Amino acid sequence: MxxxxLLFPNxxxxxxxGPAQVLSRLGGARLDLVWKTLDPVPTDAGFSILPTATFADVPAADILCVPxxxxxxxxxxxxxxLGWVRRVGEGAQWVTSVCTGSLILGAAGLLKGYRAGCHWGQIEQLRLFGAEPVSERTVVDRNRVTGGGVTAGIDFALHLTAMLRGEDHARLVQLSLEYDPQPPFASGSPAQADPATVDAYRRRVAKLVPNRDAELKALAERLGF
Structure with missing residues (x-):
């Protein structure tokens, strides 16, 4: 398998x-981190990741996952x-994403008429691409499997593992990773966090990526949605 x-700057x-660690334990699977070149790709954590393959090297896959x-x-x-995502997604057995990666799938035309998850801060933007937003950690609609924000990638990958290898195997992977979350604060969603924390998050995002949503809307219109 x-x-x-998809590996991309920022x-x-x-x-x-998270999901790569889980899916690496499927058994009989090869994982590739794919970008235009094999040069290091900077992440938003301040360090870079090395791609294992280029777009030309991976024209197809059984599972496409977009962070x-x-x-x-x-x-x-x-x-x-976007063209690579579209081509690989059209032929993949499973088309998947984590967090705002679902917006990339949507822009590639792969979520029209599908239910999908996303990070809470941008989940409504899925409507720009004809998808139905669903506020759940993992959303399964036919062969589309989308995770919520960031840490939901582990949940998403365990769900996908269970669908591919059975629940017993998924339980074994969960145990091997000691995935037994006990967060120190009830602040992991806007429903739990206090309003001041939610506002602080929104201000931080607005400073890091000004006009993010307006730009996304313009891109959707340019792509014909």
């Missing part, structure tokens, strides 16, 4: 690393990157 992860590395991050608009505006 060939699994292709992605959230845990969107990729999210602050760099998604640049990917959507990049004809080569």
């Amino acid at each position: 060939n699994i292709a992860f 992605l959230t590395q845990l969107d990729l690393a 999210g991050g602050l760099g998604i608009n640049s990917v959507i505006a990049d004809a080569d990157a």
Whole structure:
């Protein structure tokens, strides 16, 4: 089984690393981190990740997985990157994403008429691409499997593992990773966090990526949605 992860500048590395760690334990699977070149790709955590393959090296995959991050608009505006996502997604057995990676899938035309998840801060933007937003950690609609924000990538990958290898195997992977989350604060969603924390998050994002949503809307219109 060939699994292709899109790797792109300014992605959230845990969107990729979390599910990659889980899916690497499927058994009989090859994982590739794919970008235009094999040069190091900077993440939003301040360090870079090395691609294992280029777009030309991976024309198809059994599973396509697209992470999210602050760099998604640049990917959507990049004809080569979006074209690769579209081509691989059209032929993949499973089309998947984590966090705002679902917006890239949507821009590639792969989520029209599908239910999909996304990070809470941008989930409504899925409507720009004809998808139905669903606020759940993992959303399954036919062969589309989309995760919520960042840490939901682990949940998403365990769900996908269970669908591919059975629940017993998924339980074994979960145990091997000691995935037994006990967060120290009830602040992991806007429903739990206090309003001041939610406002602080929104201000931080607005400073890091000004006009992010307006730019995404313009990109959707340019792509014909």
